[in-house]
Amino acid sequence: MKLFSQGISISLLGAAALAADVDSIAFFETKIRPLLADRCIECHGEKKQKGGLRLDSRAAWQKGGDSGSPIVPGDVDGSLLIKAVRYAEKELQMPPKKRLAAEEVAALEQWVKIGAPDPREGKLAVANAVDFEAGRKQWAFQPVGNPQPPTPAHDEWSRSEVDRFILERMREAGLRPSAPADRRTLVRRVTFDLTGLPPTSAEVDAFVRDPSPDAFAKVVDRLLASPHYGEHWARHWLDVARYSDTKGYVYAREEKAFVGAWPYRDWVVRAFNDDLPYDRFLLLQIAADQAEAAESPHLAAMGFLTLGRRFLGVTQDIIDDRIDVLMRGTQGLTVGCARCHDHKFDPISIRDYYALYGVFESCAERLVACAPKTADAAFEKELHARETTLREAMAREREAQSARVCAKVTEHLIAQLELEKYPEQTFTQIIGPDDINPVFVRRWQAFLAGAEKRRDPVFAEWHEAAKLPLDARRRVAERYGARFAAVEKKWRELLKAEPSAESLPDASDEAWRRVLFGPESPCEVPDEHLVNNEWFFPQPVVVGLWKLQGEVDRWLVQQPAARAHATILTDRAKPATPRVFKRGNPFTKGEEVPRRFLQVLAGDDAPPFAKGSGRLELAQAIIAPSNPLTARVMVNRVWAQHFGRGLVTTPSDFGRRADPPSHPELLDWLARAFMDEGWSLKKLHRRILLSAAYQQSSLGSADAAALRTAQERDPDNRLLWRANTHRLSFEEMRDSWLAASGELDLRVGGKPAELLAASNTRRTLYALVDRERMPAVMRTFDFANPDLSIPQRNDTIVPQQALFGMNHPFLAGRAKSVAGRLTGPDSERVGRLYSLLYQRAPTAAEMEMALAFVQTGPAPVVQFTQPRAWQYGYGEFDESAARVTGFAPLPHFTGTAWQGGDQWPDKTLGWAQITATGGHPGNDRRHAVVRRWTAPQDGVYSITSKLIHEPAVGDGIRAFISHSRRGLLRSATMHHSSTTLDVEAMTMSAGDTVDFIVDIRDGLNSDQFLWAPRVELATVTGAGGDAARFWDAEKDFAGPASASLDRWQQLAQVLMLANEFTFLD
């Protein structure tokens, strides 16, 4: 056998292999095998395959790696292996850490020379290609079946088909269902499940007292009709959609906020509330641009694809994120695993990945309105002005950039001879206007490759010259440059004479002209949104364009009157033909693949996508009723939220490594019914919630032995012999606290608000989700990480959560409000407290404990908070004294600003306002705003600050820095400008104050300003504690010190933190 295969290898090697006799095998065994084993196999063997290459069998190296086979038997100089071990080229040196000894290199050379005889048998380097036929046998890829619900004997428990599936499995395991939950428990459970909110006491009572047989169905229908249903279920989908209001880290030039985030969030809410069929729901999120008219509110749906991280603008990572969210979100498939190689477990090939990659590579982003024009003429006018400025600048810069490239054809051709100097996107260089931009070098590279393929006569000489030495090729490049310059000159002269000219009269000239001009030209900057074409411009131009884009974005983000906008994808005129990136590396491009759907689902001979990018066809393939995954995945997601765990426990992974479904037939039955009933989610909820399984008690059997059996046989409760306890999510908990205190603002939709702003009493759904600055409390309570598609949240219990409840002013504030709702004698107060928080009456023991707590024990001690460095007030700047007179604190704190009252402007203090970063002076000179800083100890201090007055309208502001003993330190009069106001080393004593004062100039108009000074202690003089060294107005900005809670407030806080509040039975 061995000899036989030896023979084959020799015949393959041809003449050079004639030397492959017994001696040569001995040579391999003594010199080469040990060398390969010691120095190569670690990275090119069974365990690792760097560069896709294995050297542990003959077949493996014959097949080769990313760069082909490293050994050309007989051709020493032509073998990459030899090049690498010779360490001659910087780019290719093996082994990378320590080069081989000279005699080892010589041995390898000798081996290759004699034909590389290699007796080693073994598997091929790369595992066999994906076996789609076998893959389709996996349950998840089988068509959704049409199972009939079983009919368990003596079934008095089942209320629906769902129950019959569940009871059957339970009986097989010798288990019994639990008793139904009591009505109060049940109505609390279902109200949270559908709306994320607690029921009111009245709602609980109504259900408890309703004798009708369909009492529970009525509750379910009422909740499904509530606008808060959509809010709650939207949030589940937003976890999957890795929703964020901001882009995450971007370079400073770019606006961080997404313009189209909240419209997407509100669209999802509305889709759930309207029971938009799920297939339509998905189609719109993938291809609303091709299914809806301009300005349609449904365009907002495309935020699903476009609201991912910006990944520093690197295209392949942005697309990877889109493939991931789409395929895990809708198909439960981890297609992202096939970015670098065929999926290791599931029937997904690297070709599948790049087939989808090509779809997104053929799309560009566009910012569009998804609501009709508003009636606010001022808003629309300014928007139009900003958009026009941007559009004109973009047109100008595109033209200027194209001209720069046209003028440097020679350089771009020479660059083709030294491509290694022009790295791909991930390697960022600061490009100046005179530099050769790698993006254009790559564009020329692709263009030239195309020209060669279609045998473009213009470049015949260039391609012919490929054989020549470098110097000669450079001279060819120069000749090309000269010819292009001449053609361009002719064209410009013709245009001058004949502005309507469309071509040059000479056919040859015209062919050359077309290379320089036109949408396919390698000199052209694509006419797309800046996110898609920023790489084409030099650094200063990019910064300038982002500034103008930022003006548009900020106008839309900040103006209350702004209409909703969306970032959509649109198909490019000419779709890209994707190429596989070997190992996911864009530098090593492999074979071309057509744009198409996953082979395992579409079939082996499915035609490629034919329309535009193929995105609409992709959407249609996903929502096709024949797709075995789409309905199953969504049904499982809904089930998981209602029962705490899915029938498939990994809702975004239905692959081979996922546990199979606990109730496969039930899953199919639900998926089938879901599709048959028009993909209605509300019907699906109803079907699940009206089951006896859902309505069970979470306590298990009252019989101790039965309970023990159940716990032993099925400790994870996968067979659903009881309901699972539900721990409130962060949103449910915060919303419930606000609901109990009577402060919850139930308005639906709109722009986000800072989570912890004291004025923010809206549902937590509307809290700003800022990828870069997630409030720590959100992550502490396992809020979904907005950088990643999250199928199911973590569920941790850590002391930081307890600390938030005990010490953060938010809960203390709600406890105060709850206590404020209590009236009457003490026992009535306790009763009301239990009703507000738990929708039940206290037991006698609970009443006694509560009364003992509030009626005895020491009175709460008033806390004295430390003196604050900063105060926020108003007064008049007395110019003769150069100090503020009549300083008084601003009385109201909104959570983000100090001002006159809850309304702004305030009746008495007008527009006076101080925020972390700036503020607004009061309406007249008597109401200057004053940010006051007090020195904590003797020392030498310095002040740095930048004051900005942005608006062009109005006449601006006056600003002063005044010291309590020295008087005026700095002043400025500002309008549509910015300035630096610094104070260098200045000695101060403890208790000295420095006031930062702003008042209006002559008139009140657009006087808002930005000014957040920073004070630094340079040297401590005299005695002083270990005080801070920096004070930063923005970072130190704070609300009022909170006072101690009284005993009733303390009691309310305790009950709001108790497990009964946090866990639902």
Add this chain to the structure above:
Amino acid sequence: MNPHPISRRDFLRRSGVGFGMLGLADLLGSGAHAAPHFAPKAKRVIHFFLNGGPSHVDTFDPKPALEKYAGQPLPQTLLTERKTGAAFPSPFKFQRFGQSGIEVSELFAKTARHIDDIAVIRSMQAQVPNHEPSLMLMNCGDSIQTRPSLGSWLLYGLGSENRNLPGFVAMCPGGQPVKGAENWQSAFLPGAMQGTYVDSQHTAVDRLIENIRSPHATPESQRRQLDLLRRINLAHRSSRLDPRLDARIESFELAFRMQTEAADAFDISREPQHIRELYGSGVHGRQTLIARRLVERGVRIVQLWHGAGQPWDNHEKIEENHRKLSAELDQPVAALLTDLKSRGMLEDTLVIWGGEFGRTPTVEMSGSKSKLGRDHNHYGFSVWMAGGGVKGGTIHGRTDDFGFAAVENPVSVHDLHATILHLMGLDHERLTYRYSGRDFRLTDVEGNVVKEILA
């Protein structure tokens, strides 16, 4: 019942839900179940992160050959973020230190007295010459994708030894570094494993740790509240099955204790005067001393960032700027090594020093004008480690004669991570977490332990 108790990691992998169903000890990362793969050499890490990128040719990698080319182009200049010009010899003096005789520049002369405890890797390599991806690579093992940080992986693998303190602390005075909290993110690991950020410019404990002090209750009145809470919760617990109820009851007791313990750990006034003087009075002295107090109490990893933004990014006037920065850091680093040693803690504490990359040996240009600074350099730079399991007085790897690129024994960031995990008793190929259908590792599919620097 399953006779083979499954490991915590297997459990997490299987449940897919996370910590919800786990026992209390696991929830709080007590370390009771999280265990190393083999006997660790180091139990804790203090990582000085010189954000912005310190120049290796001005600190731990002397290059006298630059003198010869001073003011002239080098034979080969590699592509970096910006244009650089002529060779720029180090303006700082180098000197041999210790028995090993390793050369260190005057910028870290105090640290250099410990050189025989230090292994200098002079052949580090990152992937691109840009801050953001390099910060992500150095902290999270991937330039672009959202991946857990080294500290989060350590907490996942080992837990923390103190339930009353966060297990992973990232200190930075005056604000956050570039990329902010992404540098200590837990990504798909539970939120409890992310680094706790501490703005070390503050001294008051309530400015250092969120919610650590109640603004509305004294400890006595809070104790009274928690006693009531406990009674109510125990009554509620009696008829129910969910073990999370116990965990949450206990979490309040831990939180209560954390308030005093954290205040104590961050209060350096409890240190004797000679120790405070050893570290120095600046903010870096203070945060380094706090770091020692934290690891002493069982915190697993403390990262000490130099400052907000990227202070070491000296494209201009590197002589002046590097001198100022090293003056802030040299004494605290040296003090930490002295202090750990005298307490017998250096042998199982790993101290790491480095940035996200190094700097070019050539001078950065603005047009044709020299800026007297250096550009980013990912082709070769230095990182050093000392303490637990590290072979002191070692140089590993070499850059070329000018310090532009690693040419001998190059060490990738994955290799560095593999080595750190190894010293902590973890096999980087076995420390995995299932997310999105894949078993993720800190080192992705790369990484070799740098055995040459192991003691």
